[in-house]
Amino acid sequence: MNIGQAGERAGLPSKTIRYYEDIGLIKPLRDANGYRAFRESDIHKLTFLGRARALGFTIEDCRNLLALWEDTGRASSDVRAIAKEHLQQIETKISDLQNMQRTLSDLVRDCAGDDRPDCPILLQLGKAT
Amino acid sequence: MNIGQAGERAGLPSKTIRYYEDIGLIKPLRDANGYRAFRESDIHKLTFLGRARALGFTIEDCRNLLALWEDTGRASSDVRAIAKEHLQQIETKISDLQNMQRTLSDLVRDCAGDDRPDCPILLQLGKAT
DNA sequence: CATAGGGGTTCCACTCACTGGAAGGTCAAT
C-alpha cells in the first residue's frame, strides 16, 4: 500500500506519515521503486498514533505508548501513569484558559465597543503597576 | 535604564525583551556603549505586552492592540473585536480540552493500573476502525 | 594597575509537530 492510501486509511496526511517515519515512530518497507510499502501493522500503528495525538498526547508520549502497546507483557500501571500525567496537564491547561476567559469576558462585557476611544480593555492592559 | 532592570520592572526576561525589539514591538534607544536605554514609555509598553501575552493574545494581536493603545483616537469597537475574537478561540480551546479530559478520565478510571497487561487505554487507542 | 564578577552585546541553534514548496522520479491511461 502506498502512502496516499495509508493516509486515507489512518486519517493522516502523507506529510505527517513521512514525518513519523523520519522520527522513527514507524518503519514501513520500501518497494523496488523506492515507494514506501505499508503493511496492515503500519496502518494500525498510524491509526493508534492519530488517536493518541487527537487526545493531545505528545509525540514522546506516543512513542512510549506505542512501545507499551507492542509489549504484550506490559503492566497496565505503566500506561495509566502516562495517561494520568497527561490528564493532569490537560486539567492545568483548562484552568489556565478558564482564568483567561473570565478576565477577558469581563473586559469585553465592560467595553462599549462603539466609536468612542474609551476602552476598559486597553485601560486594564496598560494600567500602572 | 538597562535591559536587566527593565525586565525586572516589566516582569519579563531580558531575552524576551530583546526578542520583542527584534520583531519591532519596542524600539528602545541606545547608549553610547551600545547598551539598550529604556525610557518609561518602553517599560510601560513592555508591561502592556506582558499582560496581553498572559491573557493569551498572540504577538500579532499584541502588535495591533499596542497600535490601538497608542492611538488615542481609536474606536473601542476595534479593540473589542480583537478581544472577542480571542475570547472565542479560548472558548474553543477549552471545549476541545474538556472533550479530551472526559475521554481520558474515563479511560484512566477504567484502567486497573496494576501489574496485569490488560489496559483499556491501549485497547481504545488501538481499536480497529 | 590587574583582575574578577556581573552586567551587557550579537548571532546561531533548538524547541514542537508539523506544513508548504521546489525539483524531480514513477506509473497508468490515453
Place this chain on the structure above:
DNA sequence: ATTGACCTTCCAGTGAGTGGAACCCCTATG
C-alpha cells in the same frame, strides 16, 4: 508520447521564545 496523479527527497518556515557561545563593558577590590 504525453498527460496527470502519484511518489521521492530536501529545505525552509511556523510561534514565541530559550539556551549557549564568544565577546565587550563597567565597577570594585587587592
